Amino acid sequence: MQNITYNFENLKQKLHKNYTEGKTTEEVAIVEERFTHTLGVVETAEKLARMYGADVEKARVAALLHDCAKFYKYNDFVNKYGIKIDEEILQYPKIIHSFIGAYIAKLEYGINDEDILNAIKYHTVAKPEMTLLEEVIYIADQIEPNRGDYINEIRNIIDSAISLHENNQILKVGKKSLDIALIEILRAKIRRVKERDEHVYFLTEKAYEWYIKKAL
DSSP: OOOOOOOHHHHHHHHHHHHHTTOOHHHHHHHHHHHHHHHHHHHHHHHHHHHHTOOHHHHHHHHHHTTTTTTSOHHHHHHHHTOOOOTTGGGOTTTHHHHHHHHHHHHTTOOOOHHHHHHHHTTTTOOTTOOHHHHHHHHHHHHSTTSOGGGHHHHHHHHHHHHHHHTTSSSSOOTHHHHHHHHHHHHHHHHHHHHTTOOOOHHHHHHHHHHHHHHO
16 A cells, blocks of 8 residues: 655646636536536545545545546547557446546656555446445545435435534444445446446446445
């Protein structure tokens, strides 16, 4: 496990600049909405990390950069660095940014910590037996305060645990609430993909199966 310190504020300023530079007024409005989501994920990830014992600094950095590939022209970036993306991933447009994002975090933002890079890489698809940091980022991305009401039931699972933790009603929060939230998020995402008559990415299905078995 690497123990590297990153300047969070510098990363934040660079991310915002990269998001907004050269954009039209209409594009900036969209970017600012995305940035608000990102800051919500940072806030939520920090709370979860403190509560469940994950590395707080890594959680903040991974959360900040989890969507860093958004608004990039993927082909330009891939060609610039000679990166090869699995053909199967290219069949799922909504998840490409997480895999490209891990490369961007490393090559454009200087992140060399594999824990952080993997948390970015799997934040949309999940995978079996994720690390605690990967779980924290995956869940924080879904339940951050700016998400829609559709996620409220899952958000309430975590919010109840956070409330107990903050009021010192429990000394150490068990991981059960995190696992339950993870299962419910995976179930909801799989259902929504199928309702759109789209294919579920294989790692997402495997992750759901793995966490269901773990819960038995």
